[in-house]
Structure formats: structure tokens, C-alpha cells
Amino acid sequence: xxxxxxxxxxxxxxxxxxxxxxxxxxxxxxxxxxxxxxxxxxxxxxxxxxxxxxxxxxxxxxxxxxxxxxxxxxxxxxxxxxxxxxxxxxxxxxxxxxxxxxxxxxxxxxxxxxxxxxxxxxxxxxxxxxxxxxxxxxxxxxxxxxxxxxxxxxxxxxxxxxxxxxxxxxxxxxxxxxxxxxxxxxxxxxxxxxxxxxxxxxxxxxxxxxxxxxxxxxxxxxxxxxxxxxxxxxxxxxxxxxxxxxxxxxxxxxxxxxxxxxx
Numbered sequence: 001x002x003x004x005x006x007x008x009x010x011x012x013x014x015x016x017x018x019x020x021x022x023x024x025x026x027x028x029x030x031x032x033x034x035x036x037x038x039x040x041x042x043x044x045x046x047x048x049x050x051x052x053x054x055x056x057x058x059x060x061x062x063x064x065x066x067x068x069x070x071x072x073x074x075x076x077x078x079x080x081x082x083x084x085x086x087x088x089x090x091x092x093x094x095x096x097x098x099x100x101x102x103x104x105x106x107x108x109x110x111x112x113x114x115x116x117x118x119x120x121x122x123x124x125x126x127x128x129x130x131x132x133x134x135x136x137x138x139x140x141x142x143x144x145x146x147x148x149x150x151x152x153x154x155x156x157x158x159x160x161x162x163x164x165x166x167x168x169x170x171x172x173x174x175x176x177x178x179x180x181x182x183x184x185x186x187x188x189x190x191x192x193x194x195x196x197x198x199x200x201x202x203x204x205x206x207x208x209x210x211x212x213x214x215x216x217x218x219x220x221x222x223x224x225x226x227x228x229x230x231x232x233x234x235x236x237x238x239x240x241x242x243x244x245x246x247x248x249x250x251x252x253x254x255x256x257x258x259x260x261x262x263x
Contacts, residue, residue, distance in 0.1 A: 042216050043119075044164060045118070045218050046115055046116065046219070047117070048097065048192075048219050048220065049100070050097060051096070052144045053097070053118075053121075053141070054093075054094045054142075055095055055105070057136055058136075058138075059133045059134070060134070064132070065133060065136070068129065068136075069106070101113060101114025105125070144160060145160060145161045145163065146161075147174075147217050147219075147220070147222070148220075148221070148222045148223070149224075150224045151225035152178055152181050152225040152227050152228075153176060153177065153182065154177060157175070159174045167217065168189070168209065168217065168223070170217075172204075175223075181227050181230060181231035182225040182227070183229075184204040184205050186203070187201070187202045187203075187204055187223065187226070189201075189214055189222070189223055190224065191214075191221050192220060202214065
């Protein structure tokens with residue numbers, strides 16, 4: 001009789017366990033919020049103070065273009081010029097956007113770039129350079145595109161990407177994906193816009209995520225994965241209490257086996 005009761009308790013405990021929901025990315029078809037309806041289009045990261053840029057200018061006349069390139073300026077020397085060689089080695093590796101949003105460009109001077117995309121800066125520089133060069137071509141690459149991923153991910157931390165084209169899913173992949181306890185329906189994206197931090201809630205189970213205007217990361221974005229309900233509840237439970245329950249379960253199981261053997 002007692003063994004039947006123990007068996008009944010065991011069946012009730014097993015039946016009360018159900019599989020975790022919302023574990024699959026882009027599985028559901030939820031309607032996006034009004035501000036997220038438009039198709040996601042990569043426009044490039046908007047430049048911010050502290051950004052470090054690699055900018056190269058090319059033109060048909062290689063000699064005329066030298067003053068507009070940091071690397072070329074540092075290497076304009078005669079063979080065996082040790083001083084200029086040392087200067088080239090210690091020269092800055094890129095153009096830094098200062099706290100006021102300016103970068104200092106050779107010959108052109110201070111240029112306000114904060115808020116521009118790299119495509120806009122490229123067009124702006126080429127237009128300015130037409131005064132000095134007949135056919136200038138500008139290439140720009142960001143050297144310190146930084147994002148931070150926190151919360152229920154396997155490797156939280158700050159990451160630097162080689163390109164400013166980085167999606168939400170790729171950012172999550174850099175942090176090793178979410179843990180089993182991450183709430184995939186309420187991932188928070190913290191983004192600084194016009195000097196103010198803005199928080200956007202992203203549902204990673206919605207297949208329309210690729211159409212969100214927030215699908216592409218911006219410089220210094222923070223992605224925070226909240227713990228799910230199970231993790232929140234377990235965090236508020238005394239660990240000694242959980243241990244007591246586990247020991248009690250083992251004892252009941254052993255008692256049930258002994259009763260069955262002694263009958």
C-alpha cells in the first residue's frame with residue numbers, strides 16, 4: 001500500500017514537469033510593434049566620439065594623394081632616414097573622433113563627423129578632396145566597433161568586431177548563444193541615441209526579427225538577456241531548502257524500494 005502511495009507521488013511529480021517553452025529562435029510569427037514594421041536595411045553604424053577610423057585616399061596621381069594619407073606622410077623620406085622610420089612606427093594607426101565629434105584630417109583640418117554613417121563621411125571627404133584631386137576615392141573602415149552582451153549567455157562580455165555590419169544574431173553568437181535559462185522573448189537592447197540611452201525589447205522567437213530596424217547593431221550597443229521565470233524563482237529559493245527536498249526525495253525512493261523487497 002505504501003509503495004503504491006510513493007509511486008503515486010512520483011507520477012504526480014513527473015506529470016507536473018512540462019517542457020520549457022520559447023526555446024527556438026524565429027519560430028513564431030508575431031506582429032511587430034509600429035516602430036518595427038519597416039524592413040531592416042543596413043545603413044551603417046553612426047559615428048560616435050571615441051570611434052577609431054582607418055581612412056585611405058587613392059587617386060590616379062599617387063604623388064598628389066600622399067599628403068592625405070597618414071601612412072604615406074610618415075613614409076615620405078629618403079632611404080636610410082632612421083628618424084622618419086621611427087616616426088612611422090609610432091604614428092597613430094587611425095583617425096580618432098574626439099569628444100566633440102570632430103576628427104582632424106590632413107590638409108582638410110577639423111571635420112565634424114559625429115552622427116554620420118561611414119558612407120556619408122566617404123561622400124563628404126570625396127567632395128572636399130575634389131578641390132585638390134581630380135579623381136579621389138576614399139575607403140573607410142572602423143577599427144574599434146564595440147558591443148557588450150550580458151545576462152544569460154555563455155560568455156558575457158565586451159566584444160570588438162572587425163566590421164560595423166553586425167546583426168543581433170551574430171552578436172549573440174559572439175557571446176556563445178543564450179543559456180537554457182535565457183528569456184528569448186524579452187531580450188533588451190540598450191542603445192545611445194542623441195546622448196540618451198534607449199531600451200528596446202527584442203523577441204528572438206519572432207521570425208520577423210530580421211525585418212526589425214534594430215536588427216543591425218550600432219557602436220557601443222548593449223544586449224542584455226534576462227533570466228526566465230524558472231531561473232528567477234530558483235534564485236529566490238534557499239539553496240539549503242532545495243538540498244533538503246533532494247535528500248527527502250532520495251530517502252523516499254530508497255524507502256519505497258526497501259518496502260517492496262521486504263514484502
